Amino acid sequence: MVVQTPNGFSLDTAGQRIVVDPVTRIEGHMRCEVNVDADNVIRNAVSTGTMWRGLEVILRGRDPRDAWAFTERICGVCTGTHALTSVRAVEDALGIEIPDNANSIRNMMQLNLQIHDHVVHFYHLHALDWVNPVNALRADPRATSELQQTVGPNHPMSSPGYFRDVQNRLRQFVESGQLGLFRNGYWDNPAYLLPPEADLMAVTHYLEALDLQKEIVKVHTIFGGKNPHPNWLVGGVPCPINVHSTGAVGAINMERLNQVSTILSLCDDFVRNVYIPDVIAIGGFYRNWLHGGGLSSQAVLSYGDIPEHANNFAPETLHLPRGAIINGDLSTVHEVDIRDPEQIQEFVDHSWYDYGEPGVGKHPWDGVTNAKFELGENTVGSRTNIREIDEAAKYSWIKAPRWRGHAMEVGPLARYIVGYASGHEQITDQVTGLLRTMDLPVEALFSTLGRTAARALEAQYCADLQRHFFDKLVTNIRNGDESTANVARWDPSTWPASTRGVGFTEAPRGALGHWVSIADGRIENYQCVVPTTWNGSPRDAAGNIGAFEASLLGTPMERPEEPVEILRTLHSFDPCLACSTHVMSPDGHELTTVKVR
Template sequence: MVVQTPNGFNLDDSGKRIVVDPVTRIEGHMRCEVNVDDEGIIRNAVSTGTMWRGLEVILKGRDPRDAWAFTERICGVCTGTHALTSVRAVEDALGITIPDNANSIRNMMQLNLQIHDHVVHFYHLHALDWVNPVNALRADPKATSELQQTVSPSHPLSSPGYFRDVQNRLKQFVESGQLGLFKNGYWDNPAYKLPPEADLMATTHYLEALDLQKEIVKVHTIFGGKNPHPNWLVGGVPCPINVHSTGAVGAINMERLNLVSSIIDKCIEFNKNVYLPDVIAIGGFYKNWLYGGGLSSQACLAYGDIPENPNDFSPEQLYLPRGAIVNGDLSTVHDVDVRDPEQIQEFVDHSWYEYAEKGKGLHPWDGETEAKFELGPNLKGTRTNIKEIDEGAKYSWIKAPRWKGHAMEVGPLARYIVGYANGHEDISDQVNGLLRTMDLPVDALFSTLGRTAARALESEYCGRLQKYFFDKLVTNIKNGDESTANVAKWDPSTWPKEAKGVGMTEAPRGALGHWVKIDSGRIENYQCVVPTTWNGSPRDSQGNIGAFEASLMNTKMERPEEPVEILRTLHSFDPCLACSTHVMSPDGDELTTVKIR
């Protein structure tokens, strides 16, 4: 049966059903089902979040100054971004301002996270959707070296001997029968288009990125004490500055500042010499594979982030853009107000929750988190062994957030489309330069490749911004300003009896918001709407499909039983179901009880 959704997609569930469960490569624990017609084209898509998040329930009654430490554990990949959003929400509620140095350090930590997450995403979570490491065994190392020097002549690791050594290591994996990192791929699928030399070059950079990523996160350990889950502080940042210290625990001295500076330089060099050239080179072999656009040409949302000055989140102060695009009208970028109950609402008509009033959308300040696991009458299988989900009923642990009723895409591509449409100079220059280099029209942005390229461009941009805020911090220190926290309102006796606030950021995966209500010094209600909640949402009360589902529509599959194309597009969002959902038992039983004394 063919059904047209209000946001313009024709869903046909009559074809062969393909189930991918889980959709993952390290991250992305979700289920996806599609219907494919006789020509191998996807005509219906269903995205299911398979775990339940309970952080909203856990936080009720707790001290709001501690909320960051709980929300940060939502995910171990996007370390710190939930903590940043949480402290901002509490500061907004209580009217707490932060010093300029704290703003620079927070910006550096967030920008560092963006770079780390984008590098890890492309090389370790997404590249193998395009790159065939087994095919790299057929490569000529000398020709690979020549390709490397053509793609990126400044990269120092480019000799034939270097690539021959990597090829020999890879050969040992294959000949042992244990592919290790590269296991469970559809390596003979014709969807892979790279020549052997490009496969060897990209596989080599996969291994280089493994070494780099452990260096990048040292910025978080310096400013936050550890990684993952660095320390944060309502009112600023927890690290004191003492440039004359040589061993003070936790203090930021010159040795640590010099280390931060060197890491920033490494990130900038890797983006320049490896990441961006690889995306351009690999993308050149897939220029005709422009599937996966989904909502990106129709409806994009960004909250914006990286403020120039502390405590000022007006759009003109943000280096990452804020705005919304709807109905495919790129000539108009709408203002976004996350406090407006008519702008942001969450629906649960197809989610495993229930509201007191059915069919209603709730603003997060009034949000409810009441689990209700039930399966529809057209389910195939059993409660604990689902063969095919019934999307006409409830089918996901993810809620369905909407902006003024619109399903939205969030993430690096959404940020870059909003910025490009709004005339953001840095973003426009990057995008135009990439399109010229690859000889592609602007419309090519609205695709899986566009989503992947936007992430690489943003990594390069964030490297430059990180350098800018590092220099700003050092200048302040040289001028005698070493303040990193404002604790004037730390004591709950200074708080109003009732307060509410919201914190926002642009997480690597997209728009992230935390909303908090405080009553008598304790959390009354806490709601997180995370990027994968936006992108991975099920249908809403009007039948609109979310960004994941929309992105798969009309994609041509080479071999439906080997769903490379599904993985390719869903991985381009970098789905983080750990953020949007958390675990419960199949039958809803209590898993454990923890007593805190």
């Protein structure tokens, strides 16, 4: 059966049904089902979020100053970004302004997270969709060294002996029959295109990135006290500045500032000398595999982030651009107002929630989280063993957010498309430079490869911005400004009886918003719309499909039973389906209730 969606995609539910469950390597669960035709081309795709977050329910009745500590637990990878969004939402509701130093520190923490997340994503969550570690055993270490010195000549670890040592370590894994991190791969699948030397170089950098990631996050530990889940504060940041002290607990002194500076240089070196060269090198071998564009050429959304000045979120002050592009028209970047109920709405017609009536879209300030798990009549299997989902019915724990009725893609590629279309100088220079280096047309952006490359470019841009805000912080301190928090409205007696606010950021995975309503000093309603809600949304009431589903259509598969191509495209979004907060028995009954006082 062929169905034409309102947003321009043709779906054919005939042919072989392929199920991938789970899709994600970390952070919750995701299921994907596709139909492939006789030529093994994907003609239909169904994306299912298989766990319920539920934090919106947990937050009701709580002190809004504590909301960040709960929402931060939504994710253990993009740690801190939900906390930042939460404190911004509460500050917006209560009319609280933060000091300039707090803005610089928050920006550094968010930028540091972007770099860390992008590095971890490429090397540890996505690289093995392109890289064959078993094939690396056939590599000539000398030729690998020559490749490294060609693509990344400034990386000091590039000798033939170095690559030979890594190859020998890898051989021990394989010969012992214990592939460890590399087990359960489709290593003989012809979808892998790299020569052995490129595979060995990439696997080596995979291991280097494991060591790097524990160093990068020390910025969060210095400014936020710990990682994961650093501390945040409504009104600023929790770390005082005292450059004249060497022992003050939690204070930022010169020794800690020097340590931050060293880490920023480490980030910059790795991104420039390893990450971007690897993306260019690997991408060069896949230059003709330009599938997976989906919505990226039609409808993308960015809220913008990284304000230059504290308390000023005007588009022109944001280093990451704000805007929306629809109908594939790059000549027009639409203004985005996430307060406007006509712009952002969430639908649940194909989600396991209930609004009381079909076809209704709710702005997050009016949103409700009423779970309603039910399977469609054409589901194959049972509630505890679904073999094929019924996409005509409810089929996901993810809601379907829409911007002015449009399904949108969010994330680094969306940010870079908005920036490119807006004439953002740094982003435009990066994009045109990369396309020129790889000898690719601008249309190559709208692909799985473009989505992966955008992350690397953004990591470089964020490394530059980290240094900018570090220098700005140091200059303020030298000028005698050591303020990091504004607690003038900390006491609930100073708050209005009823108010509401919204906080936003550009998380590593895309546009993130928290909407809060406060009454009598307590949270009355709290709604989060996370990046994977945008990208992983099911169909809406009109039948529009989401970014995950759209990205898979038209993709040829070498071996449908070995879904490398599905993983490659869906992992390019870095899907993050946060952990469930309810414990259920196999029959759907609640096993226990935990009350936190």
